[in-house]
Amino acid sequence: MYCVKCGVRLQDGVSKCPLCQTPVWNPDGIKEQESYPEDFPSHYSQSDLPGAVILTGLCAVVTTVILVLCLKLYGRLSWGGYGIGGILLFYVIAVLPKWFRHVRGEIFIPVSHAAAALYALYICLHSGGSWYLSFALPVIGISCLLSTGLFCLLKYIRHGRIFIFGGFLILLAGFTVLIEYFLHISFGVPMFRWSLFTLSGLSAAGLFLLLVGIIPPLREAIDRRFFF
Amino acid sequence: MSKNWYRLDTAALIFPAIRRKNWCNVFRVSAELAEPIDPQVLDQAVQALRRRFPSFYVTLQKGAFWYYLEESSRPVSIRADYAYPLTYMDRDELKRNCMRILYHGNRLAVECFHSVTDGHGGMLFLCNLIAEYLENLYSILIPEGGLVLDRSVPAESGELEDSFLRYSAPVASARSTDRSYRLHGTAEPNGFRHLTTGILDSGNLVETAHRFGGSVTSFLSAVMIQCIMELQASRIPLSRQRPVRVTVPVDLRRLFPSRTLRNFSLVLNVGEDPRFGPYSIEDLTGIISHQLKAQATRQNMSGIIASNVLPQKVPLLRIAPVFLKDLVLDAVYRKSGECGGCLNISNLGNISLPEAMLPYVRRLDFIIGPQRSYPNNCSVVSFCGKTYINMIRNIRESELERRFFSRLVELGVPVEIESNSGRRK
Numbered sequence: 001m002y003c004v005k006c007g008v009r010l011q012d013g014v015s016k017c018p019l020c021q022t023p024v025w026n027p028d029g030i031k032e033q034e035s036y037p038e039d040f041p042s043h044y045s046q047s048d049l050p051g052a053v054i055l056t057g058l059c060a061v062v063t064t065v066i067l068v069l070c071l072k073l074y075g076r077l078s079w080g081g082y083g084i085g086g087i088l089l090f091y092v093i094a095v096l097p098k099w100f101r102h103v104r105g106e107i108f109i110p111v112s113h114a115a116a117a118l119y120a121l122y123i124c125l126h127s128g129g130s131w132y133l134s135f136a137l138p139v140i141g142i143s144c145l146l147s148t149g150l151f152c153l154l155k156y157i158r159h160g161r162i163f164i165f166g167g168f169l170i171l172l173a174g175f176t177v178l179i180e181y182f183l184h185i186s187f188g189v190p191m192f193r194w195s196l197f198t199l200s201g202l203s204a205a206g207l208f209l210l211l212v213g214i215i216p217p218l219r220e221a222i223d224r225r226f227f228f
Numbered sequence: 229m230s231k232n233w234y235r236l237d238t239a240a241l242i243f244p245a246i247r248r249k250n251w252c253n254v255f256r257v258s259a260e261l262a263e264p265i266d267p268q269v270l271d272q273a274v275q276a277l278r279r280r281f282p283s284f285y286v287t288l289q290k291g292a293f294w295y296y297l298e299e300s301s302r303p304v305s306i307r308a309d310y311a312y313p314l315t316y317m318d319r320d321e322l323k324r325n326c327m328r329i330l331y332h333g334n335r336l337a338v339e340c341f342h343s344v345t346d347g348h349g350g351m352l353f354l355c356n357l358i359a360e361y362l363e364n365l366y367s368i369l370i371p372e373g374g375l376v377l378d379r380s381v382p383a384e385s386g387e388l389e390d391s392f393l394r395y396s397a398p399v400a401s402a403r404s405t406d407r408s409y410r411l412h413g414t415a416e417p418n419g420f421r422h423l424t425t426g427i428l429d430s431g432n433l434v435e436t437a438h439r440f441g442g443s444v445t446s447f448l449s450a451v452m453i454q455c456i457m458e459l460q461a462s463r464i465p466l467s468r469q470r471p472v473r474v475t476v477p478v479d480l481r482r483l484f485p486s487r488t489l490r491n492f493s494l495v496l497n498v499g500e501d502p503r504f505g506p507y508s509i510e511d512l513t514g515i516i517s518h519q520l521k522a523q524a525t526r527q528n529m530s531g532i533i534a535s536n537v538l539p540q541k542v543p544l545l546r547i548a549p550v551f552l553k554d555l556v557l558d559a560v561y562r563k564s565g566e567c568g569g570c571l572n573i574s575n576l577g578n579i580s581l582p583e584a585m586l587p588y589v590r591r592l593d594f595i596i597g598p599q600r601s602y603p604n605n606c607s608v609v610s611f612c613g614k615t616y617i618n619m620i621r622n623i624r625e626s627e628l629e630r631r632f633f634s635r636l637v638e639l640g641v642p643v644e645i646e647s648n649s650g651r652r653k
Contacts, residue, residue, distance in 0.1 A: 006630060007637040008426070009644040018424060018647030019630035035425075036648040037308060037332055040418070041315040048249075102417070158412070 052098035059091050081126055085119045105151045113144035135186035142175055162213040169206030173199045233298040234283060238392035238536050239491035240343035242565070244288060244295040245557035247319075250419060251600050255347060255607075256313050257354040258337035260591040265331040266365060267306060273360035274304050274329055277353075280379045283388050283489060284344060284353055288322040293550055297344065300325050308332060311651040312421040314597040314620070317341055329357075334590070336361070342491070347576050347594055348479050349489040351375060351609070354592075355581060362588050374580035384487065391486040392533050400538050401531025405497055405568035409460050409470040411604050413623030420652050423595065424629045426617040426636070427644040430578070430610045436641050440510050442517035445575045448608065448617070449474050449498060450512035451639070455631040456570050457502045466503060473499030475569030478524050479577075480533075494532055496523045497568040509639065566601050575608040591616065598622045606632075 001010050001024060003017035016023050063084050070080030077084075092115035097103040120136035123129075146168070153164045180195035212219050236244070243253045278285050285304065286297040304325050309332035317328070317339070326341040338354050345353070355375040363370055372378045416422075437447035456472045475495045486492055498519040500507055507515075522528075539545055545553070576594050594609040595618045603623040609616055619629045626649070633643045 003645075006634045006645075008633050009642060011644075011646055014650075018645060018649050019626055019633060021626075034648075034650065035332075035335075035646055036311050036313075036423075036651050038651060039308065039310050040420075041310050 048098040052095060055095045055098070056091070059087050059095065063087050081122065085122050089115050089119045105155065106148060109148045109151055110144055113140050113147075116140050131186040135182045138182055139179055142178065146171055146175060160213070162209050162219075166206045166209030166213060169202045169209065173202035173206065176202065231299045231301070232282060233289075233296050234286065234388065234490075235390070236295055236297065236343055237390040237488075237490045237492075238533070238540065239346070239493065241295070241540070242557050242561060243341065243343045244290075245554040246561045246565070246600060248600060250316055252317050252322075253342040253599075254314050254317050254339055254597050255342060255350060256337050256339045256593075256595040256597075257347070257350045258313075258335055258593045258595070259354060259358050259589055260593075261334050261336060261358070261362075262588050262590060264334055265336050267331060269365045270329065270331060270336065270361055271303075271306055272364050273357055274306060276360050276364075277357060277379065279382055280356070280377070281353055281489065282383055284327055284340070286326050286344060287324060288326055288341065288343060290550055293547065294553070295343070295550065297326070304329055306331070309335070309337060312648055313337070313423055313595050314339060314421055316419060345489055346479075346491045346493045347477070347574060347596070347607070348481060348493070349491070351576055351579060351592070351594065352377070352489060355579070355585075358589060359582070359585060362585060366588070368584065370584045371582055373582035376582050376585070383489075386487045387489045389486075389488050390490065391480070391484065391488045391492045392537055394486070395480070395484045395530055395533055396537040397527075397530035397534040399531065400535035401528065402535075405564060406471055407567045408473040408497070408499065408569050409456065410567075411456065411459070411570050411602050411628065413603055413621070413625040413627075415603070416622050416624060416652070420622070421597065422621050422624075422626065422652070423648045424619045424621075424626065424633075425593070425646040426619070426633050427646070428615045428617065428636070428641055430613050430615045433615050433641055436639060437513070440513040440639075442513035443520075444608070444610075444615070445476060445573065446498075446517040446520055447509075447513050448575070448606075449476060449516045449573050450509050451635050452571070452573060452606065452632055453499050453512055453516070454507065454509060455628060455635055457507070458631060459628060460502065469502050471499060471501040473497045473569045475566075475572045476520065477572065477574045478529070480529060483524070483526050483529055494529060495569075495572070496520065498523075499569070561600075566599050569602075571602055571604045571606055572596060572599065573606045573608065578610040581611075586612070593618055595620060604628055 001012060001014075002008065003010055003020065003022055003024070005020045005022045006017055008017070008019065010017060010024065014024060066080045066083045066087075067077075070076065070078050093112045096111075097108050117137060117140045120140065121132055124132035124136065150164065150168050154161065157164070176198040177195040180189070180191060180193070183189040184191045212222060246253070282299055283297070285300050287300045287302075289296050289298045302324055304327055305321075306329040309330040317326075321328075322341060326344045328339050330337045330339065336354075336358065338350060338357065340350050340353075352375045356377055356379060359370040359376045360379060362368060370376060433444055433447075437444045440447055440450070442450065452474055453472050456474075460469055460472060475497050477493045477495050480486065480492045480494060481488075496519075498516045500512065500515055545556075548556075574594070574596050579592050581589060589611075591614070592609055592611040593616050594607045596605050596607045598605050598620055604619065604621045606617065606619045608618075619632070621629070633645060636643050
């Protein structure tokens with residue numbers, strides 16, 4: 001029995017060609033025993049369940065100890081709120097993805113930033129500060145946009161990584177200036193004490209990567225010189 | 229009693245470092261026998277070979293500075309086969325045993341972590357396992373011959389050595405590889421591996437390869453390269469195309485006298501750039517044949533061996549903790565490991581067995597898993613007048629296999645196809 005499209009000989013009894021999926025209309029002969037059984041391995045799942053269970057247990061124990069200590073000592077949460085919030089933040093960032101077989105960065109990166117924003121809000125409210133809207137929220141929001149954007153570009157665009165990293169470094173350079181600006185308006189820290197250094201360093205590195213991407217001979221020369 | 233342990237050989241050092249959560253470098257050798265496999269007799273045969281092949285009954289352990297293999301006292305896992313070959317070998321399994329034995333119907337398969345041995349060593353172990361199994365099952369005597377060794381004596385020291393160290397040149401050859409075109413497709417979400425086996429008449433294949441002016445390996449590489457060039461042309465405009473190269477492992481035992489059963493092979497990248505113009509099969513077979521002949525020399529291989537051996541002797545690298553070495557080796561692998569080729573074409577050649585075994589062994593197969601960053605791979609072995617080309621992939625699209633096997637048919641080499649794709653959930 002032959003596939004009319006590929007011209008290859010097929011095993012007796014198959015209903016379609018495994019190469020081109022062309023149906024075999026007159027399957028002659030008895031179907032041979034399948035060359036492979038039906039069993040799938042039990043560990044093809046990619047989730048890290050034992051790790052997730054152990055870390056969840058550990059987080060629960062530490063949270064309970066902090067809670068009991070604070071309530072016994074002070075009769076209220078006191079500093080325990082910061083500790084428990086930190087543990088929750090750690091849980092969302094490091095433990096939660098372990099429960100899933102396929103970790104989708106485009107979901108977990110914003111979720112982690114949202115958790116960080118909530119933790120910052122708690123600290124701000126608990127300490128009576130007024131820096132949340134002017135500092136924490138914009139910094140965390142921009143960081144979320146930048147990191148999610150970088151992740152998605154790397155994941156979905158196959159080529160031009162050098163341009164992606166170059167562009168990212170330049171945006172990161174601008175971000176450091178914004179951080180200093182937000183520090184300035186929130187806490188009165190003088191402007192341009194350190195961000196000019198990061199701005200110039202990161203921008204130079206980003207522009208260099210863009211140049212390397214634009215000029216193939218330069219890229220090849222660097223490849224040749226720094227090959228290891 | 230303390231257990232024996234082995235340093236990883238030079239080629240094996242990279243494999244623990246580049247493992248991933250859902251990928252590690254494992255290969256399979258299998259045989260189809262005349263009758264269904266008896267698991268109990270198989271178990272006896274596996275136990276009986278422990279003294280003769282101690283380097284196969286090992287676990288992967290992590291030291292402070294290097295990984296190492298430690299002889300395992302646990303029985304090797306013998307179980308029914310899965311729906312697809314080369315299922316993931318996780319860290320826990322490697323800590324129990326670096327090898328597993330599987331059976332299904334008449335087929336007996338050995339899957340082995342690449343740090344233990346290479347394809348030649350794996351096939352040699354399989355042939356000896358079959359010999360031991362047949363002796364136990366049918367109470368016959370199988371003499372040594374072909375890949376079957378004298379199993380009554382313990383392993384020789386030469387069989388356990390790292391032969392790379394013996395044949396390293398004093399100076400390393402510079403290796404720089406252009407990035408090759410990268411095959412891609414829709415990944416199978418549950419780790420399923422599609423295996424498509426093409427069965428060819430060896431005589432016809434050799435004759436056709438000679439007609440086109442090359443060996444079987446260079447002819448099959450030429451056909452594969454032409455198919456990948458067409459595939460690339462259907463996806464990417466000419467100006468943005470990349471060179472198309474395949475990676476051909478070279479068994480160094482053919483160049484250097486060595487009896488080692490551990491890794492002793494190196495890879496060469498061969499191919500051409502499609503932007504220079506179209507290539508016929510004759511052109512490509514000739515070019516690849518020349519490239520292989522020019523590169524697979526004792527001198528060149530010694531230089532390449534040195535480029536792998538010499539860094540191991542740098543004191544600063546030797547005392548670096550294993551996790552740092554992992555990072556460095558992983559970076560080296562990303563930079564130069566797989567980028568030079570589109571896929572491997574690993575040809576074990578013609579396998580010969582003692583006459584007494586031939587009535588009981590119908591077929592031999594050799595399967596290498598998909599690499600970490602490219603989805604297709606191809607392995608070839610010949611036995612008793614038939615050549616078995618196993619093409620494996622972890623993506624849904626079968627376009628490359630279709631083009632490759634159809635092209636062989638067009639060139640006058642009839643192909644019979646088998647596949648496990650019906651088992652995909």
